[in-house]
Amino acid sequence: MSEPGERIAPRKVFALAVPALGVLAAEPLYVLVDTAVVGHLGAVPLAGLALGGTLFTLISSQLTFLTYGTTARTARLHGAGRRKEAVAEGVQATWLGVAVGIVLLLLAQLVAAPVAELLAGPGPVADAAATWLRIALCGAPLVLITMAGNGWMRGVQDTARPLRYVLVGNGVSAVLCPLFVYPFGWGLEGSAIANLVGQTIAASLFIRALVVEQVPLKPKPSVMRAQLGLGRDLVLRTLAFQVCFLSATSVAARTGAEAAAAHQVVWQLWTFLALVLDSLAIAAQSLVGAALGAGSAPRAKGIARQVTWYGLVFGIVLGVLFAALAVPLPAVFTSDGAVLAEIPHAWWFFVLLQPVAGVVFALDGVFLGAGDAAYLRTATLLSAFIGYLPMIWLSLAFGWGLAGIWTGLSMFMVLRLVTLLLRARSGRWAVTGATRTEAATA
Incomplete structure (x- = not known):
């Protein structure tokens, strides 16, 4: 594929890979904490979390193009020395994430219960899953903002800040989850609300990073259409x-x-x-x-x-x-x-x-x-x-x-x-x- 002289320093590869691994691992680790907390509520809330969480993961995994597609477009512009344009791709990906997230939020309120009943059958497990999913998908725009933020930052070869942002958001969620579930008495809903708070914090940090870059923040439909093509x-x-x-x-x-x-x-x-x-x-x-x-x-x-x-x-x-x-x-x-x-x-x-x-x-x-x-x-x-x-x-x-x-x-x-x-x-x-x-x- 290339000549030996084209190698780059291994430390440059791992300086990007190690923080990226931290971001990838942060969500599964938080899910383990969430599961451990909700597990003490009983079988029905835990089953509801399992079903609702699976549906949430299934939906969000279909939208990872906001991360991977944005990285691809941003990295080329960054390599060409056009950093402002590279970050501008992140702006448009963020607007796209907000738009798609709002659609998902609205759909969740309509279809969460029927979908849960289709998968689990009518009953308390489906009811618990639907309740959790309705609250959790209120954070859909926030999750997609975070995906877009990860995408453009990876493109400009900055994987350290996304790790900090995601760890702060998930860390706050991990602290709030047991508090909301037990002392506050919110049960399974408390788990979803804690998740929502963490998503809000992470998304806010990514938005702040865009604002600091001092690039135009106006949406550009033509760029968003190109991103959707990829x-x-x-x-x-x-x-x-x-x-x-x-x-x-x-x-x-x-x-x-x-x-x-x-x-x-x-x-x-x-x-x-x-x-x-x-x-x-x-x-x-x-x-x-x-x-x-x-x-x-x-x-x-x-x-x-x-x-x-x-x-x-x-x-x-x-x-x-x-x-x-x-x-x-x-x-x-x-x-x-x-x-x-x-x-x-x-x-x-x-x-x-x-x-x-x-x-x-x-x-x-x-x-x-x-x-x-x-x-x-x-x-x-x-x-x-x-x-x-x-x-x-x-x-x-x-x-x-x-x-x-x-x-x-x-x-x-x-x-x-x-x-x-x-x-x-x-x-x-x-x-x-x-x-x-x-x-x-x-």
């Missing part, structure tokens, strides 16, 4: 992930309680390690976008090769580590003998896939930084519909259990690896210019 491809890509992962969970549940529990344990570990590896992808996205914006395709290709090797090495290290933990670690999550007996059917797929995941996630970051979202969309959809989904449902039909489900995931990851390596080798992704549109018309 966002469309990223939304379709994310939707493919969600369909696959929900299908896997559904098939595991239909296979049996022990298989579902074992799948949950291994899947949560997979998700956690994906966050670790994704931090490297975020660094790649920012650095590749800046290199292409500065007009240096060789530098972008050098960064791509370097980050890909880092991903491979990290993946191998993680694979070796979790191979060594194959016996003691599952016992931390469950003492049920039947569940522990099922875990190995998924565990060794999980271990062997780590090097593949390291390379795939690194190249995801490279192509996102290059604005090559259309190719990522197509590659992900093909990998999902050719590899993952058929294998998952065949596993249900023929009783292949967790081995079949995780074979499907393996096929999905290997197909993605092949398509991404072919694209990387072609070099067609390395289009220079302050924006991808300018580059295409140059």
Whole structure:
């Protein structure tokens, strides 16, 4: 992909990756605190939080284009030395987040109850989930402002401030949550309100950062339309992930309680390690976008090769580590003998896939930084519909259990690896210019 002389200092990569990992990990850690607090209210509030939280995560994950798409556009402008224009992309992404967030807020008040009842059936769990979701989605504009803020700051290679902002917001929420739930007596609603307070603080800090930059704050519909164009491809890509992962969970549940529990344990570990590896992808996205914006395709290709090797090495290290933990670690999550007996059917797929995941996630970051979202969309959809989904449902039909489900995931990851390596080798992704549109018309 590049010559050895195109390498950049490793410390520059990790100076971006480590704070980005902190931002990625902050929300899951807060969710653990929230779950621990609400868990003492009883089974119904906890189940309501689980259902409402899953729906909230599903919705917000479909809108991550406000982060990743904004980083791609901002990084090119930053690399071209056009910082004001780069930050201006963040302004427009913020307006877009506010608009989409208001629509979600209004929809939540109308459809929260029917959707919860559709998933859980009429009853107290659905009622609790709907109540929590209505309050939580009042923060939708705030969450999307934070996503946009993360996006433009990553683009200008500042991952330290987003970490501080997110930690302050989540830290306040973590303190307020037990207070609102118990001494204030607000129960499950107190959890959602605490979350809302933290989101308000984080979003306010990101807005203040934009104001300090002294760039025009007026909305520009033409820029927002361009951002939505890139966002469309990223939304379709994310939707493919969600369909696959929900299908896997559904098939595991239909296979049996022990298989579902074992799948949950291994899947949560997979998700956690994906966050670790994704931090490297975020660094790649920012650095590749800046290199292409500065007009240096060789530098972008050098960064791509370097980050890909880092991903491979990290993946191998993680694979070796979790191979060594194959016996003691599952016992931390469950003492049920039947569940522990099922875990190995998924565990060794999980271990062997780590090097593949390291390379795939690194190249995801490279192509996102290059604005090559259309190719990522197509590659992900093909990998999902050719590899993952058929294998998952065949596993249900023929009783292949967790081995079949995780074979499907393996096929999905290997197909993605092949398509991404072919694209990387072609070099067609390395289009220079302050924006991808300018580059295409140059």
